[in-house]
Amino acid sequence: MKSDYHIPVLYHETMEGLRINPEGIYVDCTFGGGGHSRGILEQLNENGKLFAFDQDADAQRNIPNDERVVFVPQNFRHLQRFLRLHKVTAVDGVLADLGVSSHQFDEGDRGFSTRFAGPLDMRMDRRQQISAADIIRTYTEQRLHKLFEQYGEVSNAKTLARQIVQQRNHLHVATIEQFKSLIAPVVKGNPNKYLAQVFQALRMEVNDEMGALQEMLQQVPAVLKPGGRVAIITFHSIEDRMVKNFFRQGSFDETPDNPLLPVVKEEVLKVITKKPITANDEELKRNSRSRSAKLRVAERV
Template sequence: MSEQSGEMGSSYHVPVLYREVLDGLAIKPGGVYVDCTFGGGGHSRGILQQLNENGRLIVFDQDADAQRNVPADERVLFVPQNFRHLQRFLRLYKHTAVDGILADLGVSSHQFDEGERGFSTRFDGPLDMRMDRRQETTAVDVLKTLSEQALHKLFEQYGEVTNSKTLAKHIVQQRQHMPLSSIANFKAMLQPVVKGNPNKYLAQVFQALRIEVNDEMGALRDMLQQGVEVLKPGGRFAVITFHSIEDRLVKNFFRQGTFEEEDDNPLLPTQKTVLLKPVTKKPVSASEEELKKNPRSRSAKLRVAERV
């Protein structure tokens, strides 16, 4: 199925943990479901197959390319927005309570494979990395304007880059007289400070920049907080993460309703209302069979919680 056809194209993005997601959502045929990260529509197709004529599926995607994959199905509503605006748009479309929410936080294969988007180290192209091309800030802007300290923190936290301090200092020293407009320019600039496997190193640097450009952590926090508000009691919340920072946020929120690790101090007040209970004690990972078919699923972790 091609992505141009208006059908949900498998060529656009292979959905990870497909069966595990559908099982975790425990879909009710007449329910209302939200796919916060529509992409190629693989997970959405599975949800639709389990809905009857009264069921509804609201799909969000800030990337305009994803709209090509929306099926001609009156049960589907496409919202071309970042999922951090979840509650606002559900309210707008008169769906204030839903039975299930899915968010697959991975960048789609399509985005990695489109050189001009600037997400991949494999191609040359503009150093862009915007998921939503309506926004102004690009990766070039981040590299040119952030202080050395801010860049150090960014690469350390979001990319887990081993020599993040050296990297930040090098960028600040070089950015005045070396062009930063393209991926090739940036990779050439980084060559003197690359440590270990160059492909892995560059992937970590690019990941950190992408997270910053799109404020992915801020958007995730917003979506989780709003998601619990719109879920009906018994409704399921399924989130697929791809690195430890995301997974930690989801784990903490599902377990205790906050984003920070719990303090074990017995003298501190602990009374609070927890609105979710984890369905998965540990994150669900891809099977050996899936890993063979789709190596990109290796770092995927699925957590599911239920609204109490």
């Protein structure tokens, strides 16, 4: 496994949260550079097993030569389906690190980073059809406004959407540079921060990250054994809210606490982390990308 591919965030906290059973079956939904997977394998004995999911073909280069590992080259939204294909009905732990890997940011031809002159792509799974450039070329102004506002928290999302729609017929948009020059007149504040927010929104839309997370979370109670644990690391407030709500109430709705209206619900998951775990000072110094990471852990009742 390549250690420089991606530095796993909240590594020790995640391993602690999963409370590894040496003979257990575990799923790493976001294999990437294999950092978290390595930690799980170190604690498993010869009877343990690890299913590693990753839709990015580049991640396959990091699969260890270990017969306990089964690599699944798929999006984690298909979690239950592929476990069943491998005759697995229940597992001891599920882990997902929802951050984009350092490798994806550092490969210019993937189109994830504003630093490179590459194609405006951003597909984690290159087998899928729609790229970031397709979204810029085809989405309506209203749809663009909504995605930049929700996923990027872009302050002038409406102006940005209008600029794109007004200019895209005159300007060809296939590369990062072309897109940056198209939106340059409406960039507000710190250009690097602004572009990072815009690119984040596009990436989340291209890969349907919210939809995939929702589908995966809904499958977790069914695939976890009683006492099994799920650990999810998020990097965005929307993701964190989804995880928090699902762990607490088994749904994604915001339900206000009202002592006069007792809610009777069957508890499927028990929240282990009352507040999300964040990186300590030492990790923040070592890895700036851990700054927005939040870890939440729950246990199957």
